Amino acid sequence: MLRIEGLTKTYKTGDKALSDVSFEAPQGQVIGLIGPSGAGKSTLIRCINRLVEPSSGAVWLNEVNLPTLRSGELRRARRRIGMIFQEYALVERLTVMENVLSGRLGYVGFWRSFTRRYPGADIANAYRLLDRVGLMAHADKRADALSGGQRQRVGIARALAQNPELLLIDEPTASLDPKTSRQIMRLIVEICRERNLPAIINIHDVVLAQQFSDRIIGLQSGRMVFDGPPSGLTEAVLTQIYGEEDWTAMQKGASEDAEAEAEEKAQAEKMLRAL
């Protein structure tokens, strides 16, 4: 379980990216973090695993306060925090399998990782994960040979290879088309359900956030301005987070998209049966 208390980040330039953010993420809960660009969503996620050092506040993960850890302890804590990135952040010139196994780097020694002699259990688990995300056939391809959606699946498998207790997900769909975005979001949510994992998903797309999260947190210039169920995202709340916009039309358009997708799927199934 993750508990954040009074998390604050002030950058060297004096910009206050986060001020006094506090919330709890219980087991298995998918939290959608929304807010305009520059609201501090990325900073919040990175302050948890300390890719960005928080200025003050506490981040409790299973009774360990992450900001107080020294480098060795921090590495051990990071092993259990999976992270999925916007531009996939795969090591492009390594194979899919090497990328998935890189999730085990915190657990194996330098020479084992350097010579790619990972323990048999890790390799077996990596194959299971590749099968889970539907990339079994691509294990030995280079990461840069895959499509965007496939790369993001590798990113998911890498995060899961860490055997995480928490998933941090930074704009997982920002570089994907609408349909692939839905598939990726669905996969992430399914995996969180299977493993009872808490996840914080930083996401631009309000409609996707509403559709796939159990809970929404809204950030506006570094402050939490909303915390509640997706159904609580009313016009007034969205206007408070993002400013004036025709929110109803946007949500209606999105539900039409979803319907069209469902119809397309039904059509495809019909065609398959006809064959």
Add this chain to the structure above:
Amino acid sequence: MSIASAETPIWQHRTPRRRLMLWAGWLACVALFVWCWERMTQRTIWAFVWDAPNAAADIGSRAFPPRWSYMERLWGPLWDTINMATLGTLLGIVMAVPLAFLAASNTTPSRLILRPIALFIIVASRSINSLIWALLLVSILGPGILAGILAIALRSIGFIGKLLYEAIEETDISQVEAITATGASQSQILTYGIVPQVLPAFYGISVFRWDINIRESSILGLVGAGGIGAQLNASLNTLAWPQVSLIILVILGTVIVSEWVSAKVRHAVI
């Protein structure tokens, strides 16, 4: 103001003032050129210059045909030259790679001490031509191939080090971030996050430098550092023009082959 009105503003690329300055600038350049030409040719003996085509034709006729039988005495020095270039490049790589990681701002362990030192070594190596390194080393180590290998290596450090550290600095930070987030150690971040990204650049730079070193090692013999250059020097001193032309042909052939190999290898890794 509407477009239809008679007084559409006149647009010009440059203002009259800037046009005038441009003209003045060109005039100054031409004046400088004329003055320089005067200075340069003050001590030229024009009779020699007018005679140049004849002199060239004379040397050309003496140098042709190349003395093919001399080839049997060139194989040894040619082999030395190629070895000098290859071993020198390898030695240069061994020293340049750690330097590059120390010099790159994103991988250096100490920004204030080690990085400036590494950068200084790279600049020092680059600023001295390998012919000058060879001159120094021949007087220190005595003539021979060893001086040549070290001269090539010392010059290569700067070249490989500079290009490699620039490649390291241009790596994609998000891949490094992702590897860091898995709980990897510093050395694992280096081997997984950075090395795969710079490997193609590394191969390309190394082969390119080897190709340059083949050319450079063929002249090191002029200052006593062994290889085919020594033969060239001896032939020039004895005015053995048919041998000179043969040596030049051999160097040309070697350079073409090395360039071809280097292009092939770079094409294969990138």
